[in-house]
Amino acid sequence: MSEAPTDRPLEFEERVLLAKRTDAEINQAVLQPMLRTSPRFWALVGLLGAIVIWGLYAWGYLVTWGIGTTGKNRPVYWTLFITTFVFWVGISHAGTMISAVLRLLKADWRRPITRGAEAMTAFALMMAGLYPLIHLGRVWKFYWMIPYPNNRFMWPNFQSPLMWDLVAIFTYLIGSTLYLYLALIPDMAMARDHTNGWRYRLYRILGLGWRGTQGEWHKLHRALGIFSVVIIPVFLSVHSIVSWDFAVTIQPRWHSTIFAPYFVVGAIYSGLAALATILVIVRRGMQLQEFLRAEHFNALGRLVMIAGMAWTYFWFAGFLVEWYGNEPVTRELIQQEVAGHLAPLFYLQMVANLLPIALLALRRVRTTPGLLLASTLLVNVGMYTERMLIVIGSLQRNDLPFNWGTYRPTWVELSIVAMTFAGFALLYTLFSRIVPYVPVWEMKEGRLRYSLRRIGRLLVPTAAEIE
Amino acid sequence: MAKAEKPSAEGAVSGIPRRWAMVVDLDRCTGCQACVVACHAENNIPVVGEEQAGYGRWMHWIIIQRYWEGEYPNVKARFMPVMCQQCTQAPCEPVCPVFATYHSPEGLNAQIYNRCIGTRFCGSACPYKVRAFNWFRPEFPEPLPEQLNPDVTVRSRGIIEKCTFCVQRIRRAELDAAAAELTLADGEIQPACVQTCPPSALFFGDLNDPDSRVSQLARSHRSFRLLEHLGTDPAVIYLKGGETNV
Numbered sequence: 001m002s003e004a005p006t007d008r009p010l011e012f013e014e015r016v017l018l019a020k021r022t023d024a025e026i027n028q029a030v031l032q033p034m035l036r037t038s039p040r041f042w043a044l045v046g047l048l049g050a051i052v053i054w055g056l057y058a059w060g061y062l063v064t065w066g067i068g069t070t071g072k073n074r075p076v077y078w079t080l081f082i083t084t085f086v087f088w089v090g091i092s093h094a095g096t097m098i099s100a101v102l103r104l105l106k107a108d109w110r111r112p113i114t115r116g117a118e119a120m121t122a123f124a125l126m127m128a129g130l131y132p133l134i135h136l137g138r139v140w141k142f143y144w145m146i147p148y149p150n151n152r153f154m155w156p157n158f159q160s161p162l163m164w165d166l167v168a169i170f171t172y173l174i175g176s177t178l179y180l181y182l183a184l185i186p187d188m189a190m191a192r193d194h195t196n197g198w199r200y201r202l203y204r205i206l207g208l209g210w211r212g213t214q215g216e217w218h219k220l221h222r223a224l225g226i227f228s229v230v231i232i233p234v235f236l237s238v239h240s241i242v243s244w245d246f247a248v249t250i251q252p253r254w255h256s257t258i259f260a261p262y263f264v265v266g267a268i269y270s271g272l273a274a275l276a277t278i279l280v281i282v283r284r285g286m287q288l289q290e291f292l293r294a295e296h297f298n299a300l301g302r303l304v305m306i307a308g309m310a311w312t313y314f315w316f317a318g319f320l321v322e323w324y325g326n327e328p329v330t331r332e333l334i335q336q337e338v339a340g341h342l343a344p345l346f347y348l349q350m351v352a353n354l355l356p357i358a359l360l361a362l363r364r365v366r367t368t369p370g371l372l373l374a375s376t377l378l379v380n381v382g383m384y385t386e387r388m389l390i391v392i393g394s395l396q397r398n399d400l401p402f403n404w405g406t407y408r409p410t411w412v413e414l415s416i417v418a419m420t421f422a423g424f425a426l427l428y429t430l431f432s433r434i435v436p437y438v439p440v441w442e443m444k445e446g447r448l449r450y451s452l453r454r455i456g457r458l459l460v461p462t463a464a465e466i467e
Numbered sequence: 468m469a470k471a472e473k474p475s476a477e478g479a480v481s482g483i484p485r486r487w488a489m490v491v492d493l494d495r496c497t498g499c500q501a502c503v504v505a506c507h508a509e510n511n512i513p514v515v516g517e518e519q520a521g522y523g524r525w526m527h528w529i530i531i532q533r534y535w536e537g538e539y540p541n542v543k544a545r546f547m548p549v550m551c552q553q554c555t556q557a558p559c560e561p562v563c564p565v566f567a568t569y570h571s572p573e574g575l576n577a578q579i580y581n582r583c584i585g586t587r588f589c590g591s592a593c594p595y596k597v598r599a600f601n602w603f604r605p606e607f608p609e610p611l612p613e614q615l616n617p618d619v620t621v622r623s624r625g626i627i628e629k630c631t632f633c634v635q636r637i638r639r640a641e642l643d644a645a646a647a648e649l650t651l652a653d654g655e656i657q658p659a660c661v662q663t664c665p666p667s668a669l670f671f672g673d674l675n676d677p678d679s680r681v682s683q684l685a686r687s688h689r690s691f692r693l694l695e696h697l698g699t700d701p702a703v704i705y706l707k708g709g710e711t712n713v
Contacts, residue, residue, distance in 0.1 A: 068602030073523035077587035137585015137625025402532035403596040
């Protein structure tokens with residue numbers, strides 16, 4: 001991550017900007033956007049809420065009439081629900097990537113974006129967690145997958161990757177929510193001290209009586225240090241396990257040893273891209289230009305680019321082997337992808353995943369919010385298409401040609417997919433008005449590193465190692 | 468599933484009293500679909516209608532797969548009845564989170580409807596794609612309810628079902644034989660498809676009995692098993708068809 005020497009003066013200036021502000025000014029700069037809710041904000045909430053309600057209606061319709069209201073058939077037993085499930089689990093990866101990995105690496109630019117990233121993880125996982133339920137034929141029996149002593153005298157089948165999924169996702173959801181909350185406590189206390197009314201009562205509860213003593217800070221740093229280490233294997237395992245849902249079967253194009261790392265890398269790619277997309281939007285919506293600056297987008301853009309290169313490598317390594325393996329069904333599937341009925345999806349996947357890598361290599365794209373937004377949105381179009389190809393594309397072909405099939409989505413599926421996108425945006429929007437979006441204490445901590453010191457008559461910008 | 472089930476070359480399986488198996492003589496199959504009808508009647512399988520069937524939602528437990536061979540005008544139709552292969556190493560079994568798909572003690576690949584929650588993981592894992600899902604609530608328009616088989620459950624929507632080798636008939640024959648203190652003779656048990664097949668293309672019996680009809684047929688030089696390279700060790704043995712299958 002070393003930066004070109006010519007970049008340094010400008011970015012240093014930017015960092016020192018915050019050093020000139022007092023603590024009270026920073027508190028206000030973060031709190032004010034939370035308290036302001038314009039009519040446009042409520043219009044957005046209303047629109048998202050309407051989409052969610054429509055999606056819930058579609059889900060009710062699905063439960064009432066059966067899975068037949070979706071476009072599934074034999075052999076395409078899994079479709080958009082599983083596709084979107086994989087997509088949301090993928091999105092959830094960047095939160096931990098940013099906050100845990102970068103916290104351990106002491107990458108300083110993580111500071112203003114950790115909270116947004118962690119919230120993204122939690123909400124994306126909530127959306128992902130809906131799909132294994134939605135796609136069940138008998139959703140009202142979902143608890144049969146939960147291991148507890150019961151009157152059926154049955155434990156779930158721990159050989160099944162779906163069980164691993166359930167365990168991994170719950171672990172990750174609990175872990176990432178706790179991680180989000182831990183880092184939130186000092187800011188809840190800060191918000192408690194600056195608000196009144198219902199907000200004061202809420203923050204007083206959430207702040208857990210935080211006073212900011214030396215002992216409290218010590219414990220918080222220790223807990224965050226432990227969490228950062230512990231959550232990394234969890235986050236690696238989650239998407240590996242999602243990939244094994246596919247890879248443990250002998251379905252052509254699924255049965256691949258590279259799937260676990262390939263899925264993890266793809267998840268990081270799409271998750272980081274989604275984070276960049278969200279940050280650009282939130283920065284605009286909440287006027288956080290002072291905190292989310294070019295240097296942060298620059299660094300994040302580079303990470304997206306590197307993840308994209310890694311994705312390309314893994315994709316190619318998988319594709320090449322399958323192509324040269326030339327198994328009849330795999331050959332047919334690759335034929336369909338490259339020149340058949342899956343070709344539009346295939347080329348969309350390739351263009352939307354590869355083009356942003358080239359774009360993000362340019363500093364101007366990384367630091368211009370509009371261009372960054374466009375290229376990272378493109379990444380997620382590509383990654384969604386990739387999952388569609390894997391789930392829906394592969395299932396259309398199998399070893400006996402008589403069993404080949406097609407797939408058409410229905411309004412029920414599309415509405416439910418739209419519901420989770422709107423639901424995610426709605427939760428995130430409301431979250432940004434209730435919780436300080438920028439982690440104030442982390443900002444202040446980082447600010448200590450870049451300060452102006454008076455040496456004689458001269459003000460000298462200094463950088464220090466802290467922590 | 469780590470039992471010491473080492474099948475011999477003929478497909479017999481040690482450790483279980485009987486290895487139920489079916490032999491499909493492709494030379495004799497005319498593709499008449501009588502087995503499909505018999506199966507629907509015996510096992511209370513709903514009929515989904517033209518539109519749904521066209522979209523790949525037929526519920527047949529036995530499927531006459533039809534393949535065209537050659538170019539017009541020298542075209543041949545080849546028929547291959549495919550039902551659940553009752554694999555010894557079944558890919559569908561380990562993936563079910565709730566043990567709805569499991570290996571019964573007598574070596575059959577059982578589907579327990581009451582346990583199924585409808586993840587359709589078994590369907591995705593099955594290489595033969597013989598698992599049917601109840602996409603909607605099954606309907607039996609009049610007068611079909613009059614002929615529902617009381618020995619077989621009517622399934623609800625949202626669950627997977629598949630060929631059982633007519634396990635209800637196996638059970639009944641075994642119980643009757645035990646009550647009369649007789650041993651089951653070869654060929655005494657006939658699944659509905661075997662019983663119905665007009666050209667007698669289907670045979671059912673015990674592979675662990677080396678003298679049974681299916682064991683003899685399985686030793687034929689024409690015998691093969693579907694997608695054998697996948698290592699699923701199916702209990703359905705096909706006899707290769709020749710020129711007569713036109």
